Amino acid sequence: xxDTNLPPRVEEVAQRPSRNQDAQAGFETPPSSAPQPSHGAPxxxxxxxxxxxxxxxxxxxxxxxxxxxxxxxxxxxxxxDSVVVLxxxxxxFWPAKxxxxxxxxxxxxxxxxxxxxxxxxxxxxxxxxxVASVQDYLDDGRLQERADGTRNPLQTxxxxxxxxxxxxxxxxxxxxxxxxxxxxxxxxxxxxxxxxQWDPRNQRPELWSLYNGRHTVGxxxxxxxxxxxxxxDVWRYIEREQxxxxxxxxxxxxxxxxxxxxxxxxxxxxxxxxxxxxxxRTVRYRTVGDLSCTGAVLSDAATVSDIVRxxxxxTLTERGATRADDRLSEAAMEDRKKDGYF
Amino acid sequence: xxxxxxxxxxxxxxxGKSTLxxxxxxxxxxxxxxxxxxxxxxxxxxxxxxxxGAIDFALLTDGLRAEREQGITIDVxxxxxxxxxxxFILADCPGHVQYTRNMVTGSATAxxxxxxxxxxxxxxxxxxxHLAVVQLLRVPHVIVAVNKIDLTGYxxxxxxxxxxxxxxxARDLGLPDAHTIPVSALAGDNVVERSxxxxxxxxxxxxxxxxxxATIDELETDLEALRLPVQLVIRPQGALSPELTSAGxxxxxxxxxxxxxxxxxxxxxxxxxRIESGTVRVGxxxxxxxxxxxxxxxxxxxxxxxxxxxxxxxxxxxxxADPVDAARGAVIAASGSLPRPRREIEAxxxxxxxxxxxxxxxxxxKHGTSTVQALVTDIRGRLDLDTxxxxxxAALETNDIGLVRLKLAADLAVEPYAAHRxxxxxxxxxxxxxxxxxxxIVTEGDTA
Numbered sequence: 001x002x003d004t005n006l007p008p009r010v011e012e013v014a015q016r017p018s019r020n021q022d023a024q025a026g027f028e029t030p031p032s033s034a035p036q037p038s039h040g041a042p043x044x045x046x047x048x049x050x051x052x053x054x055x056x057x058x059x060x061x062x063x064x065x066x067x068x069x070x071x072x073x074x075x076x077x078x079x080x081d082s083v084v085v086l087x088x089x090x091x092x093f094w095p096a097k098x099x100x101x102x103x104x105x106x107x108x109x110x111x112x113x114x115x116x117x118x119x120x121x122x123x124x125x126x127x128x129x130x131v132a133s134v135q136d137y138l139d140d141g142r143l144q145e146r147a148d149g150t151r152n153p154l155q156t157x158x159x160x161x162x163x164x165x166x167x168x169x170x171x172x173x174x175x176x177x178x179x180x181x182x183x184x185x186x187x188x189x190x191x192x193x194x195x196x197q198w199d200p201r202n203q204r205p206e207l208w209s210l211y212n213g214r215h216t217v218g219x220x221x222x223x224x225x226x227x228x229x230x231x232x233d234v235w236r237y238i239e240r241e242q243x244x245x246x247x248x249x250x251x252x253x254x255x256x257x258x259x260x261x262x263x264x265x266x267x268x269x270x271x272x273x274x275x276x277x278x279x280x281r282t283v284r285y286r287t288v289g290d291l292s293c294t295g296a297v298l299s300d301a302a303t304v305s306d307i308v309r310x311x312x313x314x315t316l317t318e319r320g321a322t323r324a325d326d327r328l329s330e331a332a333m334e335d336r337k338k339d340g341y342f
Numbered sequence: 343x344x345x346x347x348x349x350x351x352x353x354x355x356x357x358g359k360s361t362l363x364x365x366x367x368x369x370x371x372x373x374x375x376x377x378x379x380x381x382x383x384x385x386x387x388x389x390x391x392x393x394x395g396a397i398d399f400a401l402l403t404d405g406l407r408a409e410r411e412q413g414i415t416i417d418v419x420x421x422x423x424x425x426x427x428x429x430f431i432l433a434d435c436p437g438h439v440q441y442t443r444n445m446v447t448g449s450a451t452a453x454x455x456x457x458x459x460x461x462x463x464x465x466x467x468x469x470x471x472h473l474a475v476v477q478l479l480r481v482p483h484v485i486v487a488v489n490k491i492d493l494t495g496y497x498x499x500x501x502x503x504x505x506x507x508x509x510x511x512a513r514d515l516g517l518p519d520a521h522t523i524p525v526s527a528l529a530g531d532n533v534v535e536r537s538x539x540x541x542x543x544x545x546x547x548x549x550x551x552x553x554x555x556a557t558i559d560e561l562e563t564d565l566e567a568l569r570l571p572v573q574l575v576i577r578p579q580g581a582l583s584p585e586l587t588s589a590g591x592x593x594x595x596x597x598x599x600x601x602x603x604x605x606x607x608x609x610x611x612x613x614x615x616r617i618e619s620g621t622v623r624v625g626x627x628x629x630x631x632x633x634x635x636x637x638x639x640x641x642x643x644x645x646x647x648x649x650x651x652x653x654x655x656x657x658x659x660x661x662x663a664d665p666v667d668a669a670r671g672a673v674i675a676a677s678g679s680l681p682r683p684r685r686e687i688e689a690x691x692x693x694x695x696x697x698x699x700x701x702x703x704x705x706x707x708k709h710g711t712s713t714v715q716a717l718v719t720d721i722r723g724r725l726d727l728d729t730x731x732x733x734x735x736a737a738l739e740t741n742d743i744g745l746v747r748l749k750l751a752a753d754l755a756v757e758p759y760a761a762h763r764x765x766x767x768x769x770x771x772x773x774x775x776x777x778x779x780x781x782x783i784v785t786e787g788d789t790a
Contacts, residue, residue, distance in 0.1 A: 048559065050429040052656065053346040059657035060616040063573040067670050067711070091645030092614070092657070095586050095607040096578035126584040177420040184419040201416055205443050205694045207450040207781045208767045209616070210708055214776025228431055230422045 051237055058085070058225040059092040060209060061188060062172070065223045066092075066099055068213050069170035072223075073130070073163075076102035077110075078118035078246055079288040081174030084234055085225055087243050089172075090125065101128035103166070105159045107151040108135035109269045109290035117246040132162035149269075150293050160196045163220060170213065172223050178230045188227050194218035231286075232311050239304040248285045251302045256281050262295025286311075347557055350418075350433040350448040352476070353458030354468040358489045362458060362527035362548075363421060363434045364399020369534035370549060372423030399527075416441055418448040427553050437468060442741045443694040446475055446781060450767075453557045454483035456548065461488050461500050461524070465507045470727045474743055477515045478690055478783060480759060483555045484512065484520040487548060491540065492526040498542040514730050523548055559654050562763065566654075567679035568620035568628065569765055571710035572613045572672040576659055582607055612643060612659035613674060615711070618764035620676060622660065623651040627677035630668050631755045636677050637664040671712040673755045673765075683753035686719075688785050691738065691746050691770065695779040698737035699746070699770070705779060707750060709768040715751035716770075722746060738780070745785070759783040 062085075065072050074089070076082045082102075089098045104118060122129045134154050137143040143154050163171060177184045187203050189211040204212060213221045226234070238245065256263040256279060257272035263283055264270050270292045272278055283296035284307075301307045351359045368378075378397070385398040421432040433448030449455050455476045459469055476484055486508045494500040505522040512520045523532055524540050525548060531537035534549045546554070586607055622628070622639060629636045641661035642649050652658045660674060673680070693699055703718040722745035723732035738744040748770075759766025770780040 048345060048653075048655075050346045056616060056655050056657045060573070063614055063657070064711075067574045090583065090585075093576060093583075094643070094645045094659075095583055095610055096576055097581045097583050099581075124584065178422045181419070184421060185417045203417060203444075205447045205778050205781070207447060207769065207778075208764065209451070210710075210767065210769050212708060212769055212771055212776065212778050214706075214771060216775060228420065228422070230424075230429075233429075 051233065051240060054226070054229055054233055055088065055091075055237070057209070057228065058088045061211065061223060061225040062089050062092045064211050065170050065172065065189070065213065065221075069221070071166065071168050072100045072170040072172060073166060073168040074100060074102045074172040075159075075174070076104055076118065076122075076129075077288065078104075078114040078121070079174070080234060080238065080245055080249060081176065081226060083121070083174075083243060083245060084229075084237060085172060085174045086121070086125070087241060088225060098125055098127050100172075101130055101166075103130045103132065103159075103162055103168075103171075105132045105155045105162070106134065107155060107290050108133065108138075109151050109292050111246070111248055111265075111288065111291055113248055114246045114288055117244075130162060130166060132158035134158055151290055152293060156196065163196070169215070169220050170223055171220060172225065174226060175222075175224050176229050176231075176234070177227050186224060186227065188224055189213050190222045190224070191215060192220055192222060232308070235304065235308045235311050239308055246288065248288065248296075249307070251282050251284045251300050251306075253280055254283050254296065255279070256283060256296060263298065264293075264295055265291055267291045345428055345557065346431065347428050347454075347552060347555070348431045348433070348452050349454040349456060349552060350435050350445070350452040350481075351456045351458065352435050352445050352449065352472040353437055353487075353489075354460070354463070354466045355437040357437065357458040357460045357463075358527045359434065359437060359458050361399045362456075362487065362489065362525070362533065363432060364397075364401075365527045365530055365533050366432070366549065367421060367423055368397075368399065369530060370423050370425060372421075417444050425549070425553060430552065439468060439471070439741060442471060442475070443692075445472060446479070446692050446694065449475060449479055449481055450781070452479075452481050454485055454552065454555055455481045456485045456487055457520075458487050458489050458527075459504055459508065460490050461494055461504055462490060464504050465511055467727060469508075470511065471741070473511060473515055473517060474725060474727060474730075475692065477517050478692060478743055480763065480783075482518070482558055482561055484517055485548065485551060486520045486522045487525045487527075488522060489525050489527055491524040491531060492529045496524075496531075496539045498540075501540075501543070521545070521551055523551070558763065562619060562654070566619035566762060567676040568622050568626070568674070569618045569762065570613070570615045570622065570658075570660065570674040571618060571712075572668055572670055572674065573615045573711050574670055575668070576610065576612045576614050578607060578610055610661075611665075612641070612661045613668060613672070614657075614659045615674070616657045617652060617654040618710075619654050619762060621651060621653040622658075622676075628660075628662070628674050629677050629680055630662075630666050631673040631675065631680055632683060632753055633667055633672070635664065635666050637662045637666055639663075671710075673710065675755075680755060681757055684756050685750050685753060686747065687750065687754075687756055687782075688722075688745070688747050689768070689782040690785055691744055691780040691782045693738040693740055693742045693744065693780050695772070695777055696740050697772075697779070698739050699744075699780060700737045704773060705748075706771040706773050707748060707754070707768050707782070708771055709754050709756060710765065712752075712754055713771070714754060715773070717749045718746055719749045720747040746782075748782075756784050758786050760786070 074085060076086060093099055102122060134151055137158055138145060175183055177186060185200055187206045191204055215221060255266040257276045259276060266278055281298055282300055284299045284301055285296050299310060301310045351363055353359055381401045382397055384401050416436055419434045421434060423430050435445040435448040457472055488501050488504050491501060501524040508520055508522060524543050525532045531539050532547045534547055536547045624639055624642060626639045627636055628639055639660055640663050642652050643659040699718060701718055701721050705716050707714055707716040721735060721738060724735045724738060725743040726733050732745055757765040766784040768782045769778050770782055772779055
């Protein structure tokens with residue numbers, strides 16, 4: 001990548017003309033002799049771009065966790081959100097290597113191209129990959145396949161076991177608050193007990209950017225550096241930073257069938273039922289989960305810029321359009337978080 | 343380019359906060375079709391009032407099952423929307439007194455707080471409590487949305503009576519002037535669009551106002567000296583990113599590698615942290631706390647990008663001319679600007695935990711990138727919300743705002759919050775279970 005793809009130099013940002021502050025002149029507020037706050041006369045000269053502000057916050061969070069915890073790990077699926085967190089980590093510690101391993105909970109239903117991307121990425125960055133395999137648990141009987149065939153709810157036990165085995169006291173995730181109503185309530189540093197449970201009614205207050213990650217033995221924290229990013233922010237950042245992604249995020253031809261208003265891929269683990277027909281369509285994925293429950297959207301968006309435009313104009317949420325597992329009930333995500341899922 | 347603006351909503355239970363937030367999101371087109379469909383379905387199932395197809399906007403924000411069942415907000419819900427000019431992070435805070443601590447959480451980083459008042463009820467105890475919190479946290483902008491104005495037949499006198507009460511309270515609390523707006527969250531008057539129903543009000547709509555107000559960093563960066571609390575020291579030595587070695591050449595190193603051989607990075611040493619206030623430029627003289635050394639900034643890195651200057655709130659790595667002995671907990675500041683390190687602080691605190699804070703409590707204080715042991719040496723009093731006087735007390739209970747003195751086990755570079763927001767804020771933490779007991783704000787006066 002050449003320097004033209006890097007963020008604008010700070011001094012260029014700083015020299016933008018200041019915004020007109022006289023806009024308030026027309027407001028009618030009762031005159032008052034109240035003492036004014038002590039920041040003096042406003043002389044704003046800096047209008048910082050949203051992406052720069054979000055990036056600065058995320059890097060601050062990543063560095064805090066690395067400084068305050070013994071054995072952090074990043075949950076890394078090869079999906080765009082965890083890819084962005086990993087990219088932020090490379091910036092946070094540059095020119096040093098990312099100082100923590102990544103962990104992937106492999107359901108056995110992953111898209112092969114995503115697994116390839118995962119392996120290439122950790123290879124390129126020289127970091128360690130830990131894999132917790134749901135298939136292992138099914139093979140030795142610790143878990144049973146569900147009647148509906150979906151494996152997402154089966155991830156919790158392998159995840160918690162891997163956290164315990166790796167003695168990880170902090171687990172980074174790419175979750176964003178705009179994904180779901182339950183996630184909207186999540187702290188940036190979120191305490192979990194030894195069962196991995198999230199207690200939404202009793203979360204630790206989180207003030208300013210003073211993140212309190214103190215915990216007792218058996219507890220760990222989940223850390224969400226991109227909590228405040230929207231789907232569009234993520235795509236704009238991927239565009240600005242030229243971050244590479246698994247190919248299935250971009251338009252490609254695939255054999256799919258329609259179910260519950262979603263396009264599901266034909267694969268070893270997902271096949272049409274009676275009455276569902278296979279079609280060849282040009283699709284892309286907005287999120288990456290299991291083959292068995294992640295829906296594709298019909299799209300010709302072949303580049304990141306195409307996707308940015310498409311997401312900006314979309315009338316459906318990311319999960320609403322693509323995830324069968326969140327449709328189980330109104331409170332599906334909340335229930336899964338309480339059980340120790342992300 | 344859009345900028346990022348953070349605001350919180352507060353006010354008493356049933357003043358219509360969630361409805362206002364839902365209306366703001368809906369009218370600014372931030373609600374997508376599937377969310378709207380799910381909310382419409384639930385509204386219909388519950389027989390939500392109004393005409394057929396009426397939507398209970400509160401369902402959009404109350405994300406927990408317990409909240410939906412009880413129709414109350416327990417914890418802060420963060421919502422995101424944007425207009426052509428700004429991206430907004432909205433912290434939708436609970437109104438119940440028992441969840442005031444969550445309102446404090448949502449307001450701590452806010453550029454503005456929107457306090458809802460029901461025009462029929464006027465200022466209630468929770469309004470006073472929330473405005474006291476806003477004052478304590480020095481939120482730069484206070485907006486009072488006088489809600490349910492439609493229920494008065496858009497009566498100007500009713501609005502002005504409430505606005506006058508709010509102005510008087512703001513004056514008593516020492517708040518900056520509040521912007522007061524007559525709104526109907528349910529009907530949408532003056533939320534996104536200015537309303538024809540209130541011709542006697544010629545101010546902006548709520549959203550127009552939120553698009554105009556300056557952020558904390560816009561207000562403070564120019565006026566404050568550089569402060570960079572060191573989070574960690576970056577010294578890769580052998581653990582260089584593989585992309586910086588000749589084999590892995592490239593992706594993120596950009597032009598740096600054109601001009602700098604990779605061997606240079608073997609001796610790379612930089613102090614990583616977020617600029618909490620002010621601006622730093624290459625060539626600036628800086629002093630380092632607690633070492634007390636003055637040195638020069640020779641490089642500023644934002645990841646692989648070297649820049650000539652950077653301002654709050656950017657995260658950077660600073661390279662210094664001299665081999666300074668500094669680690670996490672150090673503060674890099676504009677030369678000559680650091681106050682004397684302190685062992686004793688006087689502070690306003692907001693009690694968050696159920697266990698009372700008393701004289702003799704042994705706690706931890708987390709300030710910037712330091713955490714030190716501390717002792718509560720004196721509880722000076724608590725704020726009486728009715729009289730706004732500080733009255734003597736032996737202990738601070740949940741949701742109390744009090745004045746305390748703390749003795750620290752080590753020097754901290756604390757400063758009055760009024761002068762340096764981020765250098766004056768701290769957490770009081772339980773030394774054993776790690777719970778956040780209180781949020782503290784350093785008041786004036788060096789009493790060491």
